[in-house]
Amino acid sequence: MADTVKVDQTLDCKGLLCPLPVIRTKQAIDKMAVGQVLEMISTDPGSVADMTAWSKRTGHELIEHRQGNGLFQFYIRKAK
Amino acid sequence: MSTTLDKSLNDLIEAKVKEILDQRVEALVAEKLKKEKESRRKRLAIAVVSKGTIETAYAALILATTAAAMEMEVGVYFSFFGLNILKKGNQDKIKVVPLGNPAMPVAMPNIVSVLPGMTALATLMMKREIKKKKIATIPELMQIAMETGVTLWPCQMAMNMFNLKKEDLIDGLPDPVGAATFLEYAGEADITLFI
Numbered sequence: 001m002a003d004t005v006k007v008d009q010t011l012d013c014k015g016l017l018c019p020l021p022v023i024r025t026k027q028a029i030d031k032m033a034v035g036q037v038l039e040m041i042s043t044d045p046g047s048v049a050d051m052t053a054w055s056k057r058t059g060h061e062l063i064e065h066r067q068g069n070g071l072f073q074f075y076i077r078k079a080k
Numbered sequence: 081m082s083t084t085l086d087k088s089l090n091d092l093i094e095a096k097v098k099e100i101l102d103q104r105v106e107a108l109v110a111e112k113l114k115k116e117k118e119s120r121r122k123r124l125a126i127a128v129v130s131k132g133t134i135e136t137a138y139a140a141l142i143l144a145t146t147a148a149a150m151e152m153e154v155g156v157y158f159s160f161f162g163l164n165i166l167k168k169g170n171q172d173k174i175k176v177v178p179l180g181n182p183a184m185p186v187a188m189p190n191i192v193s194v195l196p197g198m199t200a201l202a203t204l205m206m207k208r209e210i211k212k213k214k215i216a217t218i219p220e221l222m223q224i225a226m227e228t229g230v231t232l233w234p235c236q237m238a239m240n241m242f243n244l245k246k247e248d249l250i251d252g253l254p255d256p257v258g259a260a261t262f263l264e265y266a267g268e269a270d271i272t273l274f275i
Binding site: 057 | 122142145146148149150151152213214215216224228
């Protein structure tokens with residue numbers, strides 16, 4: 001699905017631990033326009049649950065998350 | 081014949097009116113609920129009182145910065161030894177105290193941790209791990225907290241107790257406040273924590 005989603009910006013959070021992936025994601029999404037899609041890449045297994053919770057709380061849509069080779073990729077659409 | 085027609089026509093009109101009304105009411109309720117949800121952000125209130133040690137600072141600042149990233153309103157109240165975390169130039173000097181701590185990664189009996197230099201050694205070792213694992217540092221979290229609108233209140237009474245003036249604390253803090261101010265804020269909070 002993500003292959004069909006146009007990514008507007010990519011944020012590299014590889015090697016970062018809690019709470020930095022969430023905080024960097026928020027900082028990046030704040031600078032984007034409504035409807036744009038952010039791709040966040042992390043190596044922190046905790047970010048799967050954390051990004052889901054963050055998306056639920058903030059309302060920014062977590063379109064999809066993928067994982068493999070120790071990487072976690074998140075596709076988030078700015079909602080407001 | 082015409083009575084039957086009238087009746088079925090009436091039934092139709094009634095059904096249609098009901099359907100329209102139901103739709104309107106549903107839309108209105110949904111809109112009201114949405115507005116209510118949007119107008120009220122979740123609020124987190126943290127009181128940092130117990131210690132000015134590294135684990136205390138981490139617990140408070142990680143939760144505060146994450147809550148701000150989750151668009152919550154956050155206020156942290158620093159009293160007693162917790163005020164140590166707000167002292168100017170002190171953020172990089174917050175210590176790990178091995179004495180009386182049974183959970184040190186390298187087991188250290190109290191008879192050893194009581195020796196001079198052991199706190200400094202434990203702090204140095206933990207800072208090395210923090211750097212190696214790219215964990216956010218206390219100064220970094222403090223900066224994020226201030227940039228994302230977290231309110232960091234110094235406690236007025238603790239400032240008097242430790243002879244601290246406003247200029248002894250980091251710049252950009254709100255004026256020191258007392259217990260009532262924090263309680264008023266915490267009374268409206270969705271989450272309250274004591275660290």
